Amino acid sequence: MKQNLKIMSMLLGGLLALGSFTACGSDSDDDPAPQPTSLRVDYSATVSQQLLEVSTVTVRYVGENGQVASEQMSSATWTKSVTIALPAKAGLNIQPTLKGAVAEGEYSLSAKGQMTYAWLSQDGAQLKTGGSESTQTFDAEFYADGLGQYLGTISTNCSVARSFAKDYSVTDATIAWGGNAGDDNTQNTGIDNSGATGDGR
Numbered sequence: 001m002k003q004n005l006k007i008m009s010m011l012l013g014g015l016l017a018l019g020s021f022t023a024c025g026s027d028s029d030d031d032p033a034p035q036p037t038s039l040r041v042d043y044s045a046t047v048s049q050q051l052l053e054v055s056t057v058t059v060r061y062v063g064e065n066g067q068v069a070s071e072q073m074s075s076a077t078w079t080k081s082v083t084i085a086l087p088a089k090a091g092l093n094i095q096p097t098l099k100g101a102v103a104e105g106e107y108s109l110s111a112k113g114q115m116t117y118a119w120l121s122q123d124g125a126q127l128k129t130g131g132s133e134s135t136q137t138f139d140a141e142f143y144a145d146g147l148g149q150y151l152g153t154i155s156t157n158c159s160v161a162r163s164f165a166k167d168y169s170v171t172d173a174t175i176a177w178g179g180n181a182g183d184d185n186t187q188n189t190g191i192d193n194s195g196a197t198g199d200g201r
Contacts, residue, residue, distance in 0.1 A: 036119035055096035091161030
């Protein structure tokens with residue numbers, strides 16, 4: 001009887017030792033956490049119908065190759081989704097340019113842009129949802145002779161730009177948009193750049 005107990009104790013001890021070796025081995029086989037390699041960015045821009053009627057609205061944005069691309073808005077809402085390799089810059093800028101002289105009267109003009117983003121792994125799986133970044137919102141009533149000043153303000157200020165790193169950090173960025181950003185949109189339109197009846201906000 002004592003001999004059987006001794007044998008059972010030895011077998012039990014061997015099984016416990018084997019279990020501990022197996023547990024240690026499984027820890028070393030764990031795969032490392034996947035690292036982000038790219039950023040998915042969903043852009044959107046919304047403008048008033050009257051802004052489309054009096055101006056050509058161009059949205060400039062950072063595309064999949066990391067360079068500034070542009071598209072003209074044909075309706076009051078524009079969207080675009082791109083994937084950019086990390087580290088990355090992303091952003092958009094709304095640039096309206098007057099089509100020409102406009103009729104006297106009051107115009108309701110508004111513009112706003114936004115981007116949301118998420119970090120992706122090499123196989124395209126989402127690792128972390130980011131946030132949402134918006135441009136300034138411009139919304140005001142303007143007389144015809146104030147449109148030039150208003151559109152110039154949109155081109156200069158209706159933009160957002162950020163830098164994104166592989167460690168999930170986000171910082172402010174500067175992007176050269178080109179086009180009419182910062183230019184005087186009243187040139188060759190016969191419209192004075194004053195006369196606003198409201199302020200952008």
